Amino acid sequence: MLHTMTTDFGKRLKEARKHAGLTQQQLAKKVGIGQSTIAELERTGNGSSHVSTMAVTMRVSALWLEKGAGDMLAGINKQPIDLENNPDYPAIKRVKFKLSAGASGFGVEYQDDEGNPLVFRRDWYERNGYDPDKLLAVYVANGSMEPGLYDGDTVVVNTEQVEPKDGRVFAVNYEGEMVVKRMVRDEGRWWLSSDNPDQSRYPRKACHDGVHMIGEVVHKQSERI
Structure with a gap:
């Protein structure tokens, strides 16, 4: 199933968060920032230096999340990712x-x-x-x-x-x-x-x-x- 391109970063972030079944507070805790930051990013659509970490946490394409390019799930392994022991994510x-x-x-x-x-x-x-x-x-x-x-x-x-x-x-x-x-x-x-x-x-x-x-x-x- 393909996901339509969303031009606004805030909308893509919200879509990915919903896909992952996470509340703003849950995502914020996993990424290491405040819930208010997630809310602000979704509201304003501004970019973030946390894109890679958020993409891994929500198991979506970092390229899609950051730039709206490609499919939301492009290249995503369906198996859970162990962040602390994954050589691709030191x-x-x-x-x-x-x-x-x-x-x-x-x-x-x-x-x-x-x-x-x-x-x-x-x-x-x-x-x-x-x-x-x-x-x-x-x-x-x-x-x-x-x-x-x-x-x-x-x-x-x-x-x-x-x-x-x-x-x-x-x-x-x-x-x-x-x-x-x-x-x-x-x-x-x-x-x-x-x-x-x-x-x-x-x-x-x-x-x-x-x-x-x-x-x-x-x-x-x-x-x-």
């Missing part, structure tokens, strides 16, 4: 970093919460040159990086990339605390800079010997549209 675990002031290494504590793990198609890793085993997901803890990152957003950290890059965002061990900051090269040294325009509340901080890079932020997931 998973990224959410963690809390265990840090010590002045120490370059770190430990991790895995987070057993709904929406864990994050799932991406293998071609996403290959296209970007990422090693799935080197990627970890963490929650953003405050508003210092607004409007790009909000408190409660999830970011994926590539722990293989620890060399600072001017203008790029990194997770950093700053005196025993994990912070997410933009690296800025100025006055011959590296600075940890916040994107929040309230610089009196979030002033930039100079890097020193006790500051260690955890990894570069390479992806974000947010409930903000």
Whole structure:
């Protein structure tokens, strides 16, 4: 049975969700975002960075869901997909970093919460040159990086990339605390800079010997549209 092309992403999302027998809340929990985000996507028809994960969860074609191309069920295996053990969809675990002031290494504590793990198609890793085993997901803890990152957003950290890059965002061990900051090269040294325009509340901080890079932020997931 062929499914007619729907030009609006929100309508396709709703059709796929109904096909999967999921409520907005159930889909949101499986994807790791808020129910309000699903409702907003269905209402506005805006695209989403969660398309691949939603397509796998609802067992529909990612190409159809994102662009309306082809059949909704094109190439879909009728058997249930084990996301955590499927080599075509390497998973990224959410963690809390265990840090010590002045120490370059770190430990991790895995987070057993709904929406864990994050799932991406293998071609996403290959296209970007990422090693799935080197990627970890963490929650953003405050508003210092607004409007790009909000408190409660999830970011994926590539722990293989620890060399600072001017203008790029990194997770950093700053005196025993994990912070997410933009690296800025100025006055011959590296600075940890916040994107929040309230610089009196979030002033930039100079890097020193006790500051260690955890990894570069390479992806974000947010409930903000």
